[in-house]
Amino acid sequence: MLEIKNIHARIDDKTILNGINLSINPGEVHAIMGPNGSGKSTLASVITGKEDYEITKGEILFEKESLEDVSPEERAHKGIFMSFQYPIEIPGVTTTNFLKTAINETRKARGEKEMGAKEMLMMLREKSKMLEIDSKFLSRSINDGFSGGEKKRNEIFQMAMLNPKLAILDETDSGLDIDAMKIVANGVNKIRDNHNAILVITHYQRLLEYIVPDYVHILFDGKVVKSGDKNLALKLEKEGYDWIKEEVKNK
Amino acid sequence: MSNLKEKILSSFLAFENEKDIDSYVHSIRSKAIKKFESEGFPTKKLEGWKYTSLKRTLKYDYKLFPSQKDIIDFKDIQDYLINDIESYKIVFVNGKYYSNLSETTHEGMDICILSSALTQSKYDLVIENYFDKISKKDGITSLNTAFSHEGAYIHIPKNIQVDKPIQILHFSTGENESLMFQPRNLIVVDENSQVEIIERYQSITNNNVLVNSVSEIYVNKKSNVKHYKIQNDKKSSSLIDNTFVSQEHSSSYNLHTFSFGGDLTRNNLNIFQNDQRIESTINGITIIDDEQHVDHNTLIHHKEPNCTSHQDYKGIYGGRSVGVFNGRVLVEKEAQKTNAFQANNNVLISDKASINTKPQLEIFADDVRCSHGCTIGQLDNNALFYLRSRGIPEKEATALMMFGFANKVLTSVQNQEIKSMINKIIASKLAVKIGFDL
Numbered sequence: 001m002l003e004i005k006n007i008h009a010r011i012d013d014k015t016i017l018n019g020i021n022l023s024i025n026p027g028e029v030h031a032i033m034g035p036n037g038s039g040k041s042t043l044a045s046v047i048t049g050k051e052d053y054e055i056t057k058g059e060i061l062f063e064k065e066s067l068e069d070v071s072p073e074e075r076a077h078k079g080i081f082m083s084f085q086y087p088i089e090i091p092g093v094t095t096t097n098f099l100k101t102a103i104n105e106t107r108k109a110r111g112e113k114e115m116g117a118k119e120m121l122m123m124l125r126e127k128s129k130m131l132e133i134d135s136k137f138l139s140r141s142i143n144d145g146f147s148g149g150e151k152k153r154n155e156i157f158q159m160a161m162l163n164p165k166l167a168i169l170d171e172t173d174s175g176l177d178i179d180a181m182k183i184v185a186n187g188v189n190k191i192r193d194n195h196n197a198i199l200v201i202t203h204y205q206r207l208l209e210y211i212v213p214d215y216v217h218i219l220f221d222g223k224v225v226k227s228g229d230k231n232l233a234l235k236l237e238k239e240g241y242d243w244i245k246e247e248v249k250n251k
Numbered sequence: 252m253s254n255l256k257e258k259i260l261s262s263f264l265a266f267e268n269e270k271d272i273d274s275y276v277h278s279i280r281s282k283a284i285k286k287f288e289s290e291g292f293p294t295k296k297l298e299g300w301k302y303t304s305l306k307r308t309l310k311y312d313y314k315l316f317p318s319q320k321d322i323i324d325f326k327d328i329q330d331y332l333i334n335d336i337e338s339y340k341i342v343f344v345n346g347k348y349y350s351n352l353s354e355t356t357h358e359g360m361d362i363c364i365l366s367s368a369l370t371q372s373k374y375d376l377v378i379e380n381y382f383d384k385i386s387k388k389d390g391i392t393s394l395n396t397a398f399s400h401e402g403a404y405i406h407i408p409k410n411i412q413v414d415k416p417i418q419i420l421h422f423s424t425g426e427n428e429s430l431m432f433q434p435r436n437l438i439v440v441d442e443n444s445q446v447e448i449i450e451r452y453q454s455i456t457n458n459n460v461l462v463n464s465v466s467e468i469y470v471n472k473k474s475n476v477k478h479y480k481i482q483n484d485k486k487s488s489s490l491i492d493n494t495f496v497s498q499e500h501s502s503s504y505n506l507h508t509f510s511f512g513g514d515l516t517r518n519n520l521n522i523f524q525n526d527q528r529i530e531s532t533i534n535g536i537t538i539i540d541d542e543q544h545v546d547h548n549t550l551i552h553h554k555e556p557n558c559t560s561h562q563d564y565k566g567i568y569g570g571r572s573v574g575v576f577n578g579r580v581l582v583e584k585e586a587q588k589t590n591a592f593q594a595n596n597n598v599l600i601s602d603k604a605s606i607n608t609k610p611q612l613e614i615f616a617d618d619v620r621c622s623h624g625c626t627i628g629q630l631d632n633n634a635l636f637y638l639r640s641r642g643i644p645e646k647e648a649t650a651l652m653m654f655g656f657a658n659k660v661l662t663s664v665q666n667q668e669i670k671s672m673i674n675k676i677i678a679s680k681l682a683v684k685i686g687f688d689l
Contacts, residue, residue, distance in 0.1 A: 050636055073640075073642050073644045073645065076641055076642035082640055087637070088637040090637070102641040105644060162642065
C-alpha cells in the first residue's frame with residue numbers, strides 16, 4: 001500500500017530525514033518509535049504532503065503511484081489520513097460543517113455522489129458515540145477550547161468518519177489519560193480491517209498494548225536503524241534508547 | 252473634480268424650482284447647498300478622509316437627475332431581495348419611487364416615501380421635529396441635504412412591533428450614462444416599538460454609479476431597531492453612506508454592515524446616545540478584493556451614564572484592496588459607568604492588500620469600562636494544512652477559514668433569512684460551492 005524508498009527531506013536548510021525505507025501492506029499495523037528529534041513527525045508530514053518540507057531524494061508510492069506533486073487534499077482523497085500531534089483550533093467552523101465539507105469534497109474528487117443529510121447525521125451519531133464524544137461538541141468550532149484529550153478523540157472521530165486506507169497516528173497518545181487512551185485505541189481497533197493499514201508514531205510502549213503492532217521500527221537521526229516485532233517496543237520501554245545510540249555509533 | 256462640483260451647484264436652482272419654494276425644507280436645502288459650495292467634496296487633507304480619496308470616484312461625468320424611468324420587473328431584482336419572508340418593500344429605481352414592486356403601508360404606521368412626507372401637511376410635525384436634525388453639516392452630507400427629496404420615510408408610532416421586516420431598495424439602471432444619486436431616508440421609531448430594516452443600494456447595469464445616501468434614524472425611548480446594510484454592489488458602483496442614529500432612554504440599536512461589493516464604499520456612521528440605559532451594537536463583515544476600497548468611519552457618542560456600546564468589525568482583504576477602520580468612541584464626563592467595547596480584526600490574504608485601522612477612544616469620565624483591540628494577520632498555514640489533509644481543496648479550505656473568521660459576527664444575526672442570504676453572498680464572493688450553514 002505504502003512504499004517509502006530512500007526518502008531524504010529537509011526543512012529550510014536542515015536535513016531531517018536521511019534515507020528512510022518503509023513498506024506497509026493492507027491489514028498491517030506499524031509502529032515508529034524514536035527519541036525526540038529523530039524525524040518521526042517529519043515522516044508523518046512528508047507522507048501527508050505538508051509543503052514546508054522539501055524532498056531532496058527518494059520517493060513515496062501509495063498504491064503503486066508516486067505521491068510527488070500530489071497535494072495534501074489529493075492524498076486525503078486517495079485515502080491517507082493523519083491524526084495530528086497538535087490538532088489545530090479553527091474558530092468559527094463547526095466540526096459538523098467541516099466533516100460534511102471534507103466527506104463531500106472527497107466524494108466529489110472520487111466521482112461519487114454527495115452524502116445525503118440523513119446518512120451524514122446517522123454516521124455522525126454512530127461514530128461520535130463510539131468515541132464517547134458528546135453530540136454538542138459537533139456543533140462547536142473545531143477543537144476550539146477542547147482539552148488535549150478531547151482534541152485527540154476528535155482526531156480519531158474524524159478518522160472514523162473519513163474511513164481512510166492508511167491512518168497515521170502521530171503521538172495520538174500524548175496528553176491522554178489511561179481511560180481516554182482506551183477509548184481512542186478502541187476506536188482505532190474498530191476501524192481496523194484487512195484493507196486498511198495503520199502507522200502509529202509514539203514515544204511510549206503504552207499505546208501499543210492496545211493497538212498491537214505487527215512491526216516496530218526505530219527511527220534515529222532520520223533513518224530507520226532497527227526493525228522488529230512488538231517485543232522491540234517492550235525492550236525500548238525497559239532500556240531506553242541508549243543501546244540504540246550505542247549500536248549506531250559502533251556502526 | 253471641480254467640474255462636477257460646478258455642475259452640481261448650477262443644477263440646484265433647476266432642482267429647487269420644481270419643488271415647493273414655501274416648504275419648510277426649502278430653507279434647509281438652500282443652506283445646505285451653500286455649505287456644499289464652501290466645503291465641497293472631502294479630500295485627503297481632512298483627518299477623517301486621510302486614507303480614502305474620492306478622486307477616482309469623482310472623475311466621471313455623472314448625470315444628476317436621470318430622467319428616463321426604466322421599466323423593471325420583479326425578475327430583475329429578485330436576487331437582491333429577501334423573498335422567503337413577508338416584508339414591506341420600498342423600492343426606488345434611479346432615485347424615483349417604483350410602486351409596482353413596492354409594498355408600503357399607512358395602517359397604524361407610515362412605511363412610505365419621503366417625497367410625500369415632505370409635501371403633505373399631515374407629516375409636517377414629524378418633518379419639523381426630525382428632518383435634518385442630527386445629520387452632520389459637512390460637505391458630503393450637505394450635498395445630500397441640498398438635493399434631499401426622495402427616499403424611505405418610516406414612522407412607527409408607540410407600542411408597535413412591526414410585523415415584518417422593511418426592505419429599502421434603491422436600484423439604478425441605464426446604459427451608458429454615469430449616474431449620481433442622493434437618497435434620503437428618515438426613520439422615526441417611537442416609544443416601545445420595534446422594527447427590522449434591511450437597506451440595499453444596487454446597480455443592475457454596469458455603468459458608473461455614485462450613491463451618496465443620508466439616513467437619519469431616531470430610536471426613541473425603549474424602542475428597538477435592528478438594521479442591516481447589504482453592500483454588495485457591482486464593481487462599477489460606489490457608495491458613500493452617511494447614517495446618523497439618535498437614541499433615547501433604554502433604547503437599543505443594532506446594526507450589521509456587510510461590505511462585499513462596490514468599487515469604493517465609505518460608511519460614515521454616527522450614533523448619539525442622548526440618555527441612560529442605551530445599548531448600541533454595530534457589527535461589520537468586509538470581504539473585498541481586486542481594487543476595492545471599504546472605509547468604516549464610526550462614532551459612538553456616549554453622553555449619559557449607564558450605557559453600553561459594542562462594535563465588532565471583521566475584514567478580509569485580497570487583491571490590491573484597501574480597508575480603513577476609524578472607530579471613534581467619545582465618552583463625555585457625565586457618562587459614568589459606560590461600557591464600551593470595540594474590536595477590529597483583519598486578515599490580509601494578499602501581499603498587495605492593505606488595511607489602515609485606527610481606534611480612537613476619547614474618555615472624559617473616570618468610572619468606565621472601555622476596551623478596544625485591533626489585529627491584522629494572515630490565514631494560519633497550519634490550519635490550512637489541517638483542513639486540506641482532510642480532503643478539503645485549498646480554495647475551499649481558505650474559504651472555510653475566512654468564513655470561520657467572519658462567523659462570530661454572523662452568528663449575531665438573528666434573522667435566519669438574512670443570515671442565509673449573507674452565507675450565499677460570501678460563498679459566491681469566495682467562488683466556492685460549499686455550504687457554510689449547518
